[in-house]
Amino acid sequence: MEFCLQIPTRQEAKMARLQFRDANEDDVPSEELPHLLLIHPPSSFTRLPSEICEKFRVLKAWESPLSLDQFLISHARSIQALLIRGFLMINTDILQQLPALKLIITISVGVNHIDMAECRRRGISVTNAGSVYSEDVADIAVGLYIDVLRKLSAADRYVRQGLWSSKGNYPFGSKLGGKRVGIVGLGSIGLEVAKRLEAFGCIISYNSRREKPTSSYPFYSIISELAANSDALIICCALTEQTHHMINKEVFASLGRDGVIVNVGRGAIIDEKELVKCLVSGKIRGAGFDVFENEPQVPEELFTLDNVVLSPHTAIFTPESLQSVKEVLIANVEAFFLNKPLVTPVMDE
Amino acid sequence: MESIGVLMPIPMSPYLEQELEKRFNLLKLWTVPHKAQFIKDHATSIRAIIGNASAGADAELIDSLPKLEIVASFSVGIDKVDLKYCKEKGVRVTNTPDVLTDDVADIAIGLSLAVMRRLSESDRYVRSGLWKKGGYKLTTKFTGKIVGILGLGRIGKAVAKRAEAFSCPIAYFSRTEKPELKYKYYPTVVELASNCDVLVVACPLTEETRHIINREVIDALGPKGVLINIGRGHHVDEPELVSALLEGRLGGAGLDVYQNEPEVPEQLFGIENVVLLPHAGSDTTETCNAMADLVIRNLEAHFLNKPLLTPVV
Numbered sequence: 001m002e003f004c005l006q007i008p009t010r011q012e013a014k015m016a017r018l019q020f021r022d023a024n025e026d027d028v029p030s031e032e033l034p035h036l037l038l039i040h041p042p043s044s045f046t047r048l049p050s051e052i053c054e055k056f057r058v059l060k061a062w063e064s065p066l067s068l069d070q071f072l073i074s075h076a077r078s079i080q081a082l083l084i085r086g087f088l089m090i091n092t093d094i095l096q097q098l099p100a101l102k103l104i105i106t107i108s109v110g111v112n113h114i115d116m117a118e119c120r121r122r123g124i125s126v127t128n129a130g131s132v133y134s135e136d137v138a139d140i141a142v143g144l145y146i147d148v149l150r151k152l153s154a155a156d157r158y159v160r161q162g163l164w165s166s167k168g169n170y171p172f173g174s175k176l177g178g179k180r181v182g183i184v185g186l187g188s189i190g191l192e193v194a195k196r197l198e199a200f201g202c203i204i205s206y207n208s209r210r211e212k213p214t215s216s217y218p219f220y221s222i223i224s225e226l227a228a229n230s231d232a233l234i235i236c237c238a239l240t241e242q243t244h245h246m247i248n249k250e251v252f253a254s255l256g257r258d259g260v261i262v263n264v265g266r267g268a269i270i271d272e273k274e275l276v277k278c279l280v281s282g283k284i285r286g287a288g289f290d291v292f293e294n295e296p297q298v299p300e301e302l303f304t305l306d307n308v309v310l311s312p313h314t315a316i317f318t319p320e321s322l323q324s325v326k327e328v329l330i331a332n333v334e335a336f337f338l339n340k341p342l343v344t345p346v347m348d349e
Numbered sequence: 350m351e352s353i354g355v356l357m358p359i360p361m362s363p364y365l366e367q368e369l370e371k372r373f374n375l376l377k378l379w380t381v382p383h384k385a386q387f388i389k390d391h392a393t394s395i396r397a398i399i400g401n402a403s404a405g406a407d408a409e410l411i412d413s414l415p416k417l418e419i420v421a422s423f424s425v426g427i428d429k430v431d432l433k434y435c436k437e438k439g440v441r442v443t444n445t446p447d448v449l450t451d452d453v454a455d456i457a458i459g460l461s462l463a464v465m466r467r468l469s470e471s472d473r474y475v476r477s478g479l480w481k482k483g484g485y486k487l488t489t490k491f492t493g494k495i496v497g498i499l500g501l502g503r504i505g506k507a508v509a510k511r512a513e514a515f516s517c518p519i520a521y522f523s524r525t526e527k528p529e530l531k532y533k534y535y536p537t538v539v540e541l542a543s544n545c546d547v548l549v550v551a552c553p554l555t556e557e558t559r560h561i562i563n564r565e566v567i568d569a570l571g572p573k574g575v576l577i578n579i580g581r582g583h584h585v586d587e588p589e590l591v592s593a594l595l596e597g598r599l600g601g602a603g604l605d606v607y608q609n610e611p612e613v614p615e616q617l618f619g620i621e622n623v624v625l626l627p628h629a630g631s632d633t634t635e636t637c638n639a640m641a642d643l644v645i646r647n648l649e650a651h652f653l654n655k656p657l658l659t660p661v662v
Contacts, residue, residue, distance in 0.1 A: 296481050
């Protein structure tokens with residue numbers, strides 16, 4: 001059975017063991033609590049909330065000497081819920097080994113790592129982070145866009161190397177006001193980006209799976225048409241089969257030499273190799289990336305460019321976002337137990 | 350007008366030079382080896398000076414140019430022009446308000462995001478290969494933070510409008526309260542600093558506002574506070590700012606201006622909670638062209654005896 005498994009580092013595993021204990025040792029006998037499987041330790045920034053430990057017997061796959069395969073086989077019948085981050089592909093192979101699974105909780109907002117079709121078929125509910133990250137991600141998208149247009153990080157490097165004194169003023173950037181910004185994916189994040197950029201005098205239009213009747217922004221059903229009518233594209237959509245490499249050579253050509261691309265979605269939405277070529281050869285003005293096709297690998301050609309800003313997938317990592325996702329996690333779990341509607345279910349679209 | 354001597358002390362914008370050369374006798378002071386002699390030689394033909402944020406017109410220069418009629422500054426800040434002396438001598442002064450308001454306000458927000466979300470630092474992290482060894486750490490959320498604005502003029506209001514789109518509550522200090530704006534007014538800078546998360550300096554530099562950001566204000570802003578200076582270097586007691594940053598008494602700073610440009614305190618080069626720009630607030634092609642056009646139009650209006658477009662004096 002093949003699946004891509006990210007082995008937690010010894011550091012992560014050690015931190016996780018130190019961080020949380022099963023809170024249920026003194027309460028209800030753990031055999032009676034439903035089983036929650038964690039394949040990896042929770043993010044090194046957060047502990048598993050005590051509310052979770054009280055309601056579940058937590059099974060920590062990484063602590064077991066068994067391989068994941070064997071671990072799943074030995075606990076197969078008891079696991080009702082799975083808590084994941086976003087590293088491991090939850091595909092049919094894993095799902096087949098979890099016949100009692102009713103709920104998958106991912107702390108990401110993206111669900112491209114989950115076989116959603118199979119979950120729907122099996123009646124497994126999936127909850128994600130909902131919109132708790134949207135503000136922070138929008139802030140990063142806008143920050144990257146300003147940085148690329150106004151050359152903030154490049155100029156900061158210039159100053160720190162003492163070049164302002166020796167070489168003179170830094171080359172001009174480009175004004176934000178009046179720029180036509182095409183938002184790719186007008187979901188929660190896309191709307192927050194649009195709201196922010198409007199205050200800078202940007203003109204917003206968008207492409208999305210479907211036109212949004214509640215939105216007054218101009219809609220383009222074809223992505224290259226959006227690109228042809230935009231000075232920048234901000235990628236805020238989910239990664240799906242349809243959006244894989246959607247931002248491709250044709251889109252770069254339509255966007256043109258003055259165009260800027262900012263990606264806060266998933267790396268694979270963009271044909272990364274092609275974009276790198278365009279950036280190196282000046283076919284695109286610049287780009288801001290928070291995500292890459294094969295993180296943490298970043299194409300090294302980008303390291304010498306001043307028209308790109310590179311962010312190591314940090315958009316959601318603020319204390320506020322992590323606190324909010326913990327609250328959403330707890331709320332979903334409580335709803336699950338009370339047979340109430342889940343708070344942030346990932347809906348069929 | 351080709352015989353009218355226009356003195357430009359330092360390079361500012363190739364487009365501006367080009368447009369001035371079409372209309373006037375442009376004298377580029379930075380290209381001559383003996384500047385004082387050059388001024389003496391051309392004293393009777395120089396009727397205008399082009400100033401900017403670094404070079405203006407002090408009493409000495411004004412006195413050396415008996416035919417001087419107008420100082421047209423390629424900037425909105427005119428702290429380098431002796432306004433009182435110009436008024437006394439009947440020399441007109443113009444600046445370039447409005448056309449650069451958006452760019453400067455954009456930089457204020459860009460710097461806030463870059464400092465708080467560590468955009469420049471984490472870009473360094475990626476380029477140095479450190480991402481392969483581990484993820485970057487948590488950074489500070491910007492949305493919803495209280496933005497305090499020192500000086501609620503054109504630029505200050507534009508900063509407020511942008512910050513509001515990030516759901517940031519706005520507070521301010523100004524010479525006079527502006528009750529028509531629904532922002533929280535504080536009567537002193539220290540109180541403003543105590544009650545905001547990000548403090549943006551957006552007022553003109555005058556005798557009153559020199560070192561308005563002093564140790565007391567910096568301490569009030571505190572170890573989680575961020576200072577954004579898009580005004581003038583002399584608004585801030587720079588040595589105090591540097592020591593506060595190095596000692597952790599101030600959370601971070603985004604700086605576009607400094608006491609003695611282009612010198613920037615080197616102790617800041619190695620710390621991660623600052624972003625340092627080389628006075629680039631209005632440095633976009635679009636805005637510099639618009640500023641240049643405004644300088645030209647002011648000069649043309651003056652020499653055609655028409656009303657100045659953006660007079661200061």
